[in-house]
Amino acid sequence: MRTVLRRLRRRLRRRGIGLLHVYVGLLLLFLFLPLAVLVLFSFSASGQLRFPITGLALRWYQEVFSSSAVIDGILASLGVAAVTGAVVATVGTLAAVAVNRYRFRGSAVVAGMILAPAALPGLVIGIALLNFFGDIHLTLSLLTVMIGHVIYTLPYFYLVLSARLRRFDPMLEEVATDMGAGPLQRFRRVTAPLIAPAIVASAFVVLALSWDEFQITFFTIGDQSTLPLVIWSRARLSIDPSVNAIGTLMVAGSLLVVIFTRRFIAESYS
């Protein structure tokens, strides 16, 4: 066994492939195998999870798209994500600009407060909000879901945008001030256009997080379900092949968002 491994290693190394390459390949396989199984079985004609697949069919997709619960779930998720994205982009941008541009006493405390929700499990935020909404007699609906999503996504938006703001050249704002621009005009004419791409990209991170959020939504949802909760109601009791199709749609959705923001991802890691 050991000599076989050693020989294999030598052969791979001759082609410039080290153990690390093999390891990374296996880890990526581990990350994508469950998703591949999901996508594969979503096209399976039979409901059984058995290899080899006996026939290909779109029957699970037909079932999914003829289900009003799924369509409503998709629409609810899109609506919640859009509103959450808009609110977080507005509130988060103002805060990030305040903390990063106007250094003031207590700005570290403010930054800590913004990031605090990310340090708690979704469960605790979810039950705290449920308890709070009960106390103030606010009926659970998609509105309460949005409130939860805003709190959950704000820290991530702030982190991503601040990383970008720190690299932004303060001299450009100086020039605007020297040429007589007031704070408001300076923001509107100089700062905003410069950081707009970063705001849009950070907002897409919010969309992806909101689209996927489950743990807080579970406690703040009313009569209407978001897509992850539709999946939960189907997947909780038994294996339901239609979930493979919904899951594939969710993977496709996140794929689109990630590809859309890929330029930004490349920038933030370089």
Place this chain on the structure above:
Amino acid sequence: MGIGQGVLTATRRQQTPAPARRRWALLLLLPLGVAISLGFVVPLALLFVKSFETSLGYGQVSGHLTFSSYVTALTSPLYRTVAVNAFEIGGIGTVLTLVLSFPLAYFIRFRLRRGQHTVLLLIMISLFAGYIVKIYAWATILGTYGVINTALQDIGLIRHPLSVLLFSKIAVLIVVTYLSIPVSTLILVGAMQNVDRSLLENARDLGAGGLRAVTSVLVPLSMTGIVASLAYGFVVISGDYITPQLVGGTTGQMIGVPISDQFLSVGDQPLGSALSFLMLAVFVIVYLVLTRLERFKGV
């Protein structure tokens, strides 16, 4: 950066007096203050108060403040078992995630040049593929009528489905580790961006082997990322209440499940609140220990 910026910052400070800057900052922070107070601080404070109230049954609560929920939470063997389980899975899962992600992060940061963005993209896709979707995908693989069991039966290796694959502590551990690897890798790659490639090369030139260079140079320099990955992973994994319900069975239950149960239908909400704050207390302790660890980076 450097002198130029320092001078400019100094001139700006002269132009815009501190009280004016402070006024602008406060104005910009107002919406955030409202959002965080109403959506986070107040709800959390009310939950804390609730943990001292007493349940009258059927979801009703008396305003009389006592420690009785904390006493129940700490003395009941039922909650102790699932709490120990949660922190055990959290601890093992977090360390496992770090050990598995670190080589991947190292590979992305220092070995890849052109392919770097592609691999980061793949990790982002895996990250955003959907929490509930990914857990369900594992259930289809490990389940009684899942991929592994039917395959083993078809080959003839087993006659009856193995139930230990799904509905066990091992299944929970596999899934939570799987869920945590993308985030951990992104945190570590981010931390390694600040590590100069030449430092690793120097260590190698001075005779350190590849692995030695990594452990003695890269690990201390990326300690912030390591600690962040451990702290974040421990909170997220130990506080998970969905994975144990979908793949945990009887042996893989965690403290989040009874906590969430108290807030559904007619549970004991003060008890659920007390259990949550005890869980948060453990997170604070773990966090303090981890930041101590960070300070020992010189060893």
